[in-house]
Amino acid sequence: MKVFKFGGASVNSVDRIKQVAHIVxxxxxxxxxxxxxxxGKTTNALEKVAEAFYAGAQQQALDLFNVIKNQHLTTAKYLLVTHFNECLSQLxxxxxxxxxxxxDKPVRNFDxxxxxVVCIGELLSTxxxxxxxxxxxxxxxxxxVRDLxxxxxxxxxxNIDWAITTEKILQATEDAGAPVITQGFIGSTDENESTTLGREGSDYTAAVFANILDAESLTIWKDVEGVMNADPKQFPDAQLLQSISFTEVIEMAYYGAQVIHPKTIxxxxxxxxxxxxxxxxxxxxAGTVISNKHAKNLPPIIVxxxxxxxxxxxSQDFSFVxxxxxxxxxxxxxxxxxxxNLLQTGAVSLQLCLDDHSDKIEQLAAAAGATFDVSVEKGLTLLTxxxxxxxxxxxxxxxxxPLLIQQTQETVQVLFR
Known part of the structure; x- marks a missing residue:
């Protein structure tokens, strides 16, 4: 048993869907x-639908959703002839x-x-x-996948209920004589209410299936050559990492590399x-293989x-931190x-490097202000x-x-303006 996962960039056009078919x-x-x-960007578009609906702009939400409907219907028309009517019925x-x-009108919380709303994107594409x-x-x-x-x-x-999920996935796939097509990112509660699994939920879904089915391997298909030692958009001379360990990938993700999320690993x-x-x-x-095997002689990995x-x-009274x-x-x-992303302590002070999300920064500053004098500097860059x-x-x-420098035998980080 193998598990394949195709991301949104792999299925964002008729030609790319045909390429998926070629691989399968x-x-x-x-x-x-x-x-x-x-x-493609369907999830972002569906988020706008949910936001408009929750804000009470019902007609705007319906209009935005109508655009998404038409996009999928157009894709289906370009791809299908003999199976179009059957697909149209399901869509x-x-x-x-x-x-x-x-x-309807919202009576529950936004999440x-x-x-x-957002879960429908994966169901339409599949x-x-x-x-x-x-x-x-x-x-x-x-x-x-909401049934599984x-x-x-x-x-x-x-959060996944592994016992029930394991039972359902094994039952659904034990007699499958052909490839199984299902969705990433989504699930459901025991009351059949749709849920999503958070950041990188589709990769995580694929890993869950691989684990439960004792798969030979999981392959994530992307529009890049594999895992690189740096973002090629920032560093044109970035190198392919042919093999790396699970530990290395988790470290890369921790420091902010856009690779595989640790919960998938x-x-x-x-x-x-x-x-x-x-x-x-x-x-x-060849791409990149990620496994328990420790890779030697890796090039510098830059984030x-x-x-x-x-x-x-x-500290407001000069007491020790x-x-x-x-x-x-x-x-x-x-x-x-x-x-x-970085924390450095002194005797009576400490410094925190954070992603600049203004609302979070303001809330943290307000909460910490009960104990500390707080100041914030923005517009900085963190090199790892x-x-x-x-x-x-x-x-x-x-x-x-440079404003902060931290260094170990393996890793150096510099926060600078």
């Missing part, structure tokens, strides 16, 4: 589960699921409505692609299932995070769901280099003003 066709005779995201049922909600594969002669079984992944009711960041690492990151535009490329803020906290003030501060972090070479950080920040 090469593997259709072996057990395969395929997780597919919403097409219409899915459209109605959202429109029924949009004709609930967000999940009921419906169209499943019918296209059938028309192309690739038999498959379409499954609504059971979660709690923590909307927008739901855990279900794979627990069972030693390798993760391949491959380019769907050219499947012949550049812009839009950083530095918060200076100074000891255990109690730090304990209180970490409670505030938890309450506001804040994770500092793992496996750095001597003098590399100084060379990369030449002409800049």
């Amino acid at each position: 066709d090469q593997h259709k005779d072996s057990p395969l589960v395929i997780i597919i995201s919403a097409m 219409t049922d899915l459209f109605t699921e959202v429109e029924w909600l949009l004709h 609930y409505y967000y999940d009921q 419906s169209i692609i499943s019918h296209y594969l059938q028309e192309a002669g690739i038999a498959n079984e379409w499954l609504d 992944i059971r979660t709690d009711n923590h909307f927008r960041n739901a 855990k279900p794979l690492q627990n069972k030693g299932i390798p993760l391949y990151v491959k380019c769907f535009l050219d499947p012949s490329l 550049l995070k812009e839009n950083q803020a530095l918060m200076h906290l100074h 000891g255990e109690q003030p730090m304990s209180n501060l970490y409670k505030i972090f938890a309450q506001l769901n804040i994770t500092p 280099i793992r496996h750095y070479k001597a003098g590399q950080a100084a060379e990369m920040t030449a002409g800049k003003t």
